[in-house]
Amino acid sequence: MDDGSLLNLQKAAREHAYSIPLDQINVADGMLFKNDTHWPYFERLRKEAPVHLQKEHEFGPYWSITKYNDIMAVDTNHEAFTSEPAITIAEPDADFQLPMFIAMDPPKHDAQRKTVSPAVAPPNLALMAPIIRERAAGILDSLPIGEEFDWVDKVSIELTTMTLATLFDFPWEDRRKLTYWSDLITAPRPQEGDAVPMAEDGVTPMDEQYWRGELFKMVEYFMVLWHERAKKPGNDLISMLAHGESTKNMDTMEFMGNLILLIVGGNDTTRNTMTASVYAMAKLFPEQNRILRANHNLIPNMVSETIRWQTPLAHMRRNATRDVEINGTTIPKGDKVIMWYVSGNRDDEVIERPNEYWIERPNVRRHLSFGFGIHRCVGNRLAELQLQIIWEEILKRFPEIHVTGEPTRVQSAFVKGYDKLPVVIPRRA
Numbered sequence: 001m002d003d004g005s006l007l008n009l010q011k012a013a014r015e016h017a018y019s020i021p022l023d024q025i026n027v028a029d030g031m032l033f034k035n036d037t038h039w040p041y042f043e044r045l046r047k048e049a050p051v052h053l054q055k056e057h058e059f060g061p062y063w064s065i066t067k068y069n070d071i072m073a074v075d076t077n078h079e080a081f082t083s084e085p086a087i088t089i090a091e092p093d094a095d096f097q098l099p100m101f102i103a104m105d106p107p108k109h110d111a112q113r114k115t116v117s118p119a120v121a122p123p124n125l126a127l128m129a130p131i132i133r134e135r136a137a138g139i140l141d142s143l144p145i146g147e148e149f150d151w152v153d154k155v156s157i158e159l160t161t162m163t164l165a166t167l168f169d170f171p172w173e174d175r176r177k178l179t180y181w182s183d184l185i186t187a188p189r190p191q192e193g194d195a196v197p198m199a200e201d202g203v204t205p206m207d208e209q210y211w212r213g214e215l216f217k218m219v220e221y222f223m224v225l226w227h228e229r230a231k232k233p234g235n236d237l238i239s240m241l242a243h244g245e246s247t248k249n250m251d252t253m254e255f256m257g258n259l260i261l262l263i264v265g266g267n268d269t270t271r272n273t274m275t276a277s278v279y280a281m282a283k284l285f286p287e288q289n290r291i292l293r294a295n296h297n298l299i300p301n302m303v304s305e306t307i308r309w310q311t312p313l314a315h316m317r318r319n320a321t322r323d324v325e326i327n328g329t330t331i332p333k334g335d336k337v338i339m340w341y342v343s344g345n346r347d348d349e350v351i352e353r354p355n356e357y358w359i360e361r362p363n364v365r366r367h368l369s370f371g372f373g374i375h376r377c378v379g380n381r382l383a384e385l386q387l388q389i390i391w392e393e394i395l396k397r398f399p400e401i402h403v404t405g406e407p408t409r410v411q412s413a414f415v416k417g418y419d420k421l422p423v424v425i426p427r428r429a
Contacts, residue, residue, distance in 0.1 A: 006036070006406055013037035022049050026057060027064055027340065027413070028089050033314065034411040039355075042066055042343035051329040059090045062317075062336040066343040068350040068368065070327050074318055074339050076373040078105060081318035081337060083375060088317055088414050089338060096212065100257035102265075102375055108246065113378060115244030116262070119167055119237050120379045128166065132386055135162050136393045146427040148404055150420050151278055155390070156271040163386060164266040169236035170225070181218050182267045184211065185260050186415045219256050226255075237262060264415070269312035270383045272417035274390060275407070276310035277302070279421055283403035285357040292359060296395055302359040303387040308367035309357050314342040314416045316371060341368040342416060400426050 013032075017025070017040035025041050032038035045052050045066045052064040065071050074081050083103050086092050101112035118124060139158050143149065157179055165175040225238045230248075233239035241247045241258065250258070281289040281302075292298050318337045323330055331337060345367050346354040352361070370377040377383070394401070402424045410417040 009035055010037055010039075014040040017041045017044050022052070023055065025052070026054055027343075028054070028057060028059075028062070028315075028338070030411040030413050033413055033416055034409045036409060038342070038413075039346070042340060042346065046343060046347060051327050051331070057089070060336065062089055062338050063331055064338050064340055064343075065326065066340050066347075067327070068344040068347040071339045071341065071344040071368055072372055073326060074337060075316070075368075075371055075375070077324075078374050080321055080324045082321050083109075083316075083318055085319075086317060089315070089336070097253055098257035098260060099254040100261040102261050103257075106374065109374065111246035112244070112258070115247050116237055116240050117378055119235075119240060120382045122381070124235070125381055125385055128163070128382070129385060129389065131166060132159070132163060133389050133393065135159060136386075136390045140390075140393055140397055143425060145425050148422050148424050151423045152271070152275050152407075152418050152421050156274040156418075159386060159390060160267050160271040160274065163270075163382070164263065167237050167262075167266060168225070169229075169234055169238065174221075177218075177221070178263055178267060181214075182263050184214055185264055186268055186410075186412060215256060215260075218259065219252060222255070222259055265377070265379055266382075268415050268417060269377075270386055272312045272410075272415070273307055273310050273383065274387055275418045275421050276312075277306040277387065277391065278401060278423065279403060279407055279418075280306065280309060280357045282401045282423070288357055288359050292391075293395060293399075296392070298359050299388055299391050299395075300384075301361070301364045302391065303384050304364040304367065305357060305359050305361055306387065307369045307383070308345050308351075308364070310416065311342040311345050311367075311369050312416055313369070314413055315340050316375070339368075341371070344368045398425050399428070402426060 013035070022044075025045060027038060027041050027045070029038075032041065045064060050065070050067045050070060052066065053061065054064060055061050065074055082105055084105055085097070085103060087103050092098060101109050104112070136159055139155055143154060161175050161179050164170070164178050165172060168178075170178060222238065226242050229236070229239040230242045233243055241250070241255075247258070281292065288302075292302055316339050318339065320331045320333050320335050320337055322333045325331075345351065348354050351366070370380040404422045404424055407421040408419040410419055
């Protein structure tokens, strides 16, 4: 899609968002995110219906919470808003329940989270930093100069997959399986009339039965590692799960659920923020690029601003455990509540100039992208570390990166991401 087509699409979306009745606004439509046209719908909800009931949806009715302070009120009150049974809008299939600690309440949540948190604690990050830097340098030094390539595949996926493989102590030659499983997990399940995604072989149509089968293959692969680490533990996530009191006796479905959480949390979100940083700096906000290149001390600020501006997970779900009032509206017990982080991060009542990408922003870490309360992202410091290191290494090497076209975005109202971003690194004169 060229710039002109994108502008026309966004103009049409703005007209539509403000012309339809409020009760017809469905911000959980993945195509809005694929086309980057969700913004005016959230803007209108923040202004006119910040606690908004969508009565009819394929996954049942849901409340949208779209303002920063209201999201904080929900996110920090796990007693009134439970994360069970799921963190996404879709209801778990009755015959395919996937327990995971992010979708649990205390005390089980706390015990399982504590089991894996040492992997991303400061002492381990200090050990990982030089490894990440060496890999980032190797990736950047291998890029073609003067030729167009896909930044998502060559850089963002490669570095985050390498890091995730290290956390799992995963067989190096098979590390792209982690990428495949991450994409498999977050891909929208095909509906009637949709193009059917392909399986890992690129040929087999991925229907529901095949999708489940691939996830069981993932569990089988990890079970081999589990049994190895049960006998000879290391300092990796599988060893921690195999020896943790709260995780060592998980059944197959709970093991699968926690693998899904760790794979998506450790891969998808960081890689999409990494891509967003290049897209923002090299194409949309060139003056911010110049500011950063003149002052490398702003890299940590730039990292936090990118995480806010991109918001790699658009939403998280909760369910009301009792009747609860939010911003003057009563949400009945049992109702589904969606915290739209992507909207709260653009709330102009809390965040100054929210639609701008501003790396010198005051209070730049004041964003919702990692969540708050007991479910705050356990790997947030690792995500920031990878982004900081890749930009430190970029600035050492490349005076310019040119984005040569609009990115291809993911069709998902949950993972706000990119499939492709075409770029060229110019040859030096």
